[in-house]
Amino acid sequence: MATALKNQNESTNENSPEELEEDAVLVDRFPEAVRVSRFTFFSVCVLSLAFVLFSSMPLWHTDIWGHLAYGRLIWETGSIPDFAPFMPLASGMSFIDTAWLSQITAFKMFDIAGVAGIKFLYAAAITACMTLLLYRVQQRTGSFFWSMLCVAGFLLCDWKQLGIVRPQLAGLLCFVTLFFCMTSRAWKKANWVLIPLLFVFWANLHGSFPVGLGLIGCFLVGRAVDVSWKARNWKAMLGDSGTRRYLILLEVSAIAVLLNPYGLQLYSEVFSFSSNPNLADLIEWNPLTLRMYQGKTAALIALLLVIASRFTPRRISTTEVLLLVGLGVSAMWSSRMIIWWAPVAAYYLAIHGAAICRWKLKRLADPSGDKVFCAGKWTIVSIGMVWICFAITPMGSFMLHGKLVDFKRSVSEYTPxxxxxxxxxxxxxxxxxxxxxxxxxxxxxxxxxxxxxxxxxxxxxxxxxxxxxxxxxxxxxxxxxxxxxxxxxxxxxxxxxxxxxxxxxxxxxxxxxxxxxxxxxxxxxxxxxx
Structure with missing residues (x-):
């Protein structure tokens, strides 16, 4: 009897060759390191479609062409002019080009791929900012919804600023990258190299690098205040390793900025630039008001932030307050500064919104407990989505088929x-x-x-x-x-x-x-x- 049962079990455990082959097919043979989740796939879809959208937008008729002209002049002469070129009425005026690297890069892209090259740089810069914000919020909240809400808030608030192709977009990418590094849960040793190197590029791409130094300064002061308040002793900041780290990082970054063609003179130029009386007559340098589209959007986000701060279970750090208030006041002083406030405000709104929802829904505050299923099939469809979306952009059409886009259809209707x-x-x-x-x-x-x-x-x-x-x-x-x-x-x-x-x-x-x-x-x- 026992022998019969044993034979029956052995026959049951034995699988036919067809069954073994079927099991082999169903096994995910993708390396675990390159498997992604369906939420990653959805994120890739959103970012790919955003890249297509910005690649298809006509180039606005201001700014970009002047910067291309400067890039062409620098490339052909091999030097940056000391005095204002092009406009004889500005002859003899001192000229410090804070965006020379952006101008050369844009000119060479135009020289290689025409309008498609400029559209590629434009779409890539904005999509990269979206990617960094989306990844950081999803990492901190584990929520696809709040990640999308952060990106949406950023785009809506900065839509007017993002519509103009100019070196400021390179500065925005540097700013979001720095904010991404600074908001990491744990400090990475690689930041000691990456952040100063970022400032080297930033100082030559656009003159907005002081905003980055101010960002580090807010983390420094915020950390010092929080440590002193917790210890009930202001001297506690002196022994805090985090405070010392931010102080050293600020010093190293400020020194890294000096790796530019002008040295210390660059600091003098960027700090005095906004005081130029001619700028006061331009709308984008006027104070932010509710009559402006971006003023209405910023007011809505600010109101939501106030409400979120009232109900959030998360601790509101001094750094957060300094960033939101400091950048917010600068935006009220000059509407052009809204470009720096928007990504920070959208990030903190998403963080607190997710915390409130988890608290109210009695869910775990730590998203790490949520199991995420990753599979090779999502990797394949993600790569496919990226390839399809890139292929239908002007740059993809140029690289794959050598086809230049129609110039008149690629620029704004106001281009003369x-x-x-x-x-x-x-x-x-x-x-x-x-x-x-x-x-x-x-x-x-x-x-x-x-x-x-x-x-x-x-x-x-x-x-x-x-x-x-x-x-x-x-x-x-x-x-x-x-x-x-x-x-x-x-x-x-x-x-x-x-x-x-x-x-x-x-x-x-x-x-x-x-x-x-x-x-x-x-x-x-x-x-x-x-």
Whole structure:
């Protein structure tokens, strides 16, 4: 009887060759290190689609073309000019190029891949910021929903700033990368090399590196205050290893900034830049108000942060308060500073939101207990998603098929393409008056000997020249006198924004329309000044 049962068990445990083959197929043979979860796949889908979205957006007509012109000049001459180039009216003005590395990089990408190269850099910078924020929030909360909410808050609040392609995006990527390193649960030894190296690049990519030094300073002061408060003794900060670490990191980073073509002079330039009186006349340098889209969005996020701070079970650190208040006040002083506040505010809102939900739903505060299933199939579909989305972007089309995108369809509708073609056809040279917003494209694509009046680098213009520009643009009583003074025979204006100025100038017959389309107009003096 026992022998019969033994034989029966042995026959039951033996599998046929077909069954063994089926089991082998079902075994996940992917190395565990490269397996990802379905939540990672969903994150990859969102980031890939975001990359496609930003790659398909038309290039705004300001800033980028002027920076490409600077990059072309630096590359061709092999040196950074000491005085303001391109604008004769700014001749002799000292020029410190805080974005020379961004300009060269963008120019070479344009030289290789055309507009597709610029779109790639633009989309890659924003998508990289989204990736870092998403990963850090998901790591801290274990929640895909709150990770997406953080990214959404960042994009909504910074949407106006992100729409303009300029070196500031490189500075934003450096800022988010630094914030990513500083908010890690445990300090990594590699940060001693990575963060100073980051500041070396940052100081040559864009002049916003003081914001990064301020970020480290907030962590330093916040840590010192928290340690002293907990110990009820202010001297406790002196013996705290974390406080000393942040202090040394701040010093090393400040020294790393000096690895630039200007040395200490770069500090003087970036700290005095915002005090340039010409910038006060630009909308983006005005204080943040509720009439602005980004002002409304920032107010909503700030309100949600206040509510979250009231109900969150998490401890609110001094560092968090310093960052939110400090960057928030700077944004209220100048709306352009909202670009730094948005990622920090979105991050802390997601962190506290997730904590409140876990507390109210009686779930564990530590997401590490949640089991995440990883599989090779999610790795395959994630790679496939990235490949498909990259292939349909302009850069993917260029690399895979050698196909250049249509230039006119890749830039904003306000780009004065027709006006520039007209200027080239008529071989118009000499000093002209132009809308500041069109100056960058005129620099990049206009006739070689064309002298523009102003471009987005308004800080390089003498105060008197900039005041004259504003008087002419606002149709002051001495407009014709000023145009005669500068010997202007050609005027290029953006439409429909400057349509009233165009009508005012052509009313007396002194100026006639040489070219006009829906984007811009070229006015010619009826009796040119010799």
């Amino acid at each position: 393409i027709g006006a520039v073609e007209y200027l080239k056809e008529k071989q118009i040279q000499g000093q002209l008056f132009n809308s500041m917003e069109l100056g960058d494209y005129l620099l990049w694509a206009g006739p070689e000997n064309l002298n523009i009046f102003a471009n987005s680098h308004v800080h390089l213009l003498p105060r008197e020249v900039w005041n004259h520009y504003l008087r002419i643009s606002n149709r002051a009583g001495d407009t014709e006198e000023l145009l005669d003074r500068y010997g202007v025979n050609t005027i290029v204006l953006d439409l429909p924004r400057r349509e009233s100025l165009m009508k005012s100038l052509t009313k007396e017959g002194v100026w006639r329309v040489g070219y006009k389309d829906g984007r811009s107009v070229v006015l010619l003096r009826a009796d040119p000044i010799k």
